[in-house]
Amino acid sequence: MRTLLFLAAALTAGLFLGSRINAFLSISIKEKDLGDSVSAASKDLPPLPFRMVDLGGVGIEADAQAWGKDYSHNTRRFDSVFLSGEPFVDTAGADRVFSQFREYADRMSALGFNAIEFQAFLELVDFDTLGGGSDVYPEGGVERKRHEALRKFYSRFFEYAHGKGLRVILSTDMVALTPALKRYLSGLPGGMDVESPEFWSVYSEGLSELFETMPLVDGLMIRIGEAGPLYNRKGWDYTSELMVRSVASVKEMLVSLTKTAEAHGKYIIFRTWSVGIGEIGGMHTDPAVYERILGGIYSDNLIISTKLTKGDFWNSVPYNPTLYSGRHKRIVELQARREFEAFNVIPNYIGPDYGDALRGFIERNPNIVGVWVWTQAGGPIRQGPMMIYPFTGHWLWTDANVFASAMIAAHPGEPVEKWTREWVRNTFGGGNEVEDGLTELLTLSHGTAVKGLTIPQFARKEVTGVGMEIPPVIYSYWDLMESSTSVMSLVYKASRGELQDAVRDGFAAVSEVRKMKEILASVEGRIEKGREWIPGMEASLDYEENLFSTLAWHKKFSLGFYEWLDKGGDEREREWKASAEEYKKAKAEHMERYQGSLDFPAYNFVMADNGVAQAGRTGYTVWASRALLLVLVLFAAFVIRKGRDAGSGLGTPLFLSVFTFGMLEAFTSFGAPVFVLTTGVPALIYFLGLRFTVFGSRGGFAYSLLPVLALLGLVLAVTSVRGPYYFWYNVWTSGIFRTALASSAVILLLAHFYLVYSYAHGKLGAWRLTGRMLFLTGSLAALYGLVFIVFGLDRTLGRLNDEILMMPVMVSRVLGFSTHLDFLVVINETAVKAGAVLASAGLF
Structure with a gap:
């Protein structure tokens, strides 16, 4: 009866968990609706009143030694100007970049832009109105001296910008932090609770101070979707953390900061760019989610900024549906230096698409008030070509996109071809043949x-x-x-x-x-x-x-x-x-x-080469899998024939350890030493621990492992067909295969623990057996989790993924698993804590 009850429970658990795992990993594939109608040019469309541009390549050093080796998203603008100690700003460097800025501002103003974005916020704020005035930064402290120097540095930029008709918008990630500010926020009654009004009142006080001490600042732009190490500058106290991830936190932030902007006649520009999963993950692309989060918040001083496409600046996606509706003032983000198309170092003219998109938005949404054109920003700029607009490298093709974007925003009713031809004439001169030919090339x-x-x-x-x-x-x-x-x-x-x-x-x-x-x-x-x-x-x-x-x-x-x-x-x-x-x-x-x-850097083919190499070893892995499967079947037959007394000596755990390492080698195409070690060593510890701490010299050890051997046999049976890639292909594309595999794994592992209990509890007793199993499994879970904590979750998973090629390379090598799959952080921390608790419980 006990066995029947176990079988029923195991089948139920296996089928339930298998179906849940399959649902989590299931993939949906359907045709995209890319049928956005091309909007005809209309002379009646007025200019968009707000036409903002980024800071281009101003202050970005053309450092040949550092270029091509960095996927960081921090632009490191003004790196050679800002000093770690007094006087905090290099005078000669400041003059040099200001000269660059004047050239750039003149150029952008001539194109009709009327606003410019600077990446700065906390660097200019002392939080003087909090508490006694020095609660965040002490009087005479290094932070205050640095802020004073930076305010002086930026002031002449802001003055010149205003003189050229360019409004000044600062931008920051949220939550923006310094070590001192983080200590202050942590000391609040609710700590760093981003859903608390008290938390955001601190930033509102700082924003109010900024508007009062630097009146030429016209507004603050906020991004919440990307933050953390990939975006922080090494050795710089001004960092960010990805903390605003709930509807409540977004609302509290915007309500608090917008009230401050209203009081000073300034703007808050909130970017809908949200990355990852969770309750605000769809805000950028889903009109219903957008409305649920932002619909109840309105102010004449609040502008919502959104990328023009449903996603990042990708091609082959529809225009962003959230831009067709909503009562907020909206600006559309356009990228001239297209980061996902060879960083625009190849001919890549996007003007016609931008013209079509803007006209469509304007015709359907009267609240479209402007654009924000990225001439330099986007992606890991130092990993691509050393192209610094408009100063260094082959920025010609980017310039065509900048010109077209500016003209389209100022004259949305005009046909884009007019601006294409004008750019060709301005840049190259020549007669009709040159104009016609290069216009065709761009098109x-x-x-x-x-x-x-x-x-x-x-x-x-x-x-x-x-x-x-x-x-x-x-x-x-x-x-x-x-x-x-x-x-x-x-x-x-x-x-x-x-x-x-x-x-x-x-x-x-x-x-x-x-x-x-x-x-x-x-x-x-x-x-x-x-x-x-x-x-x-x-x-x-x-x-x-x-x-x-x-x-x-x-x-x-x-x-x-x-x-x-x-x-x-x-x-x-x-x-x-x-x-x-x-x-x-x-x-x-x-x-x-x-x-x-x-100028024209080689692409990164490291992962592609690894894939080609592993594919080339498929024949070896197929025959290795078949040989291992045969050995496994023979060993299982031996155990079954001998019964519970089989494998009572040292040979069985040693054989299983060698077999496990051999299987892992074949499963990873003989090219994943770190994965083999980090998976094989825990398996070895488990086998030896089970043999010596649970079974001892008593029989049943090998017999209890038959379900585990059956699971390994299932995997080997699949890889024996067309190798490990055949296994993974079915995992990712077949719901039936995923469900069967996950259900079988759950049922067989439960069967293993049931057999351990059946064969060992008679000698040890239920209490001692439970304690030893808890100690063994808990120790392994905690140890495995600690590996990821010590070496870093993203770094460790990235290295493993480089070997087994399971997840996208841009996640494993650049953005990090913790950014897009933040639940992995929770799982890892839970493994350590739960493992420690289980191991400790097993000692008593």
């Missing part, structure tokens, strides 16, 4: 970039999982080539009915680049001015051709490999292997020509 450029850098058949699908939409540009995110099993399995599945088109498009992009080269060559001799740009234009097109050729071969390999995983077949296997060799040749040429280049 072709964006579609070609999209075709070359993405897999359009995937990009046109809406693919969502774990509460987030998978970026359509994820195949080549910034300069990172994707090769993870999770992404490439879904890319293949989404493109499965159009594989030949996907491969053809990759090579078609190369042909289109060659056409653009022909256009440039046909008009080059007639260009009258701006001839200094011609070598860079030619080099840019050469770079684009080479890059797209490399990607075309990688696409053909990847899609062919996953088609073989899905369908098998000797011919398919030969094709993907041949494509892999062509990719290797193309990549080698790419690295030879562009590795180390600052």
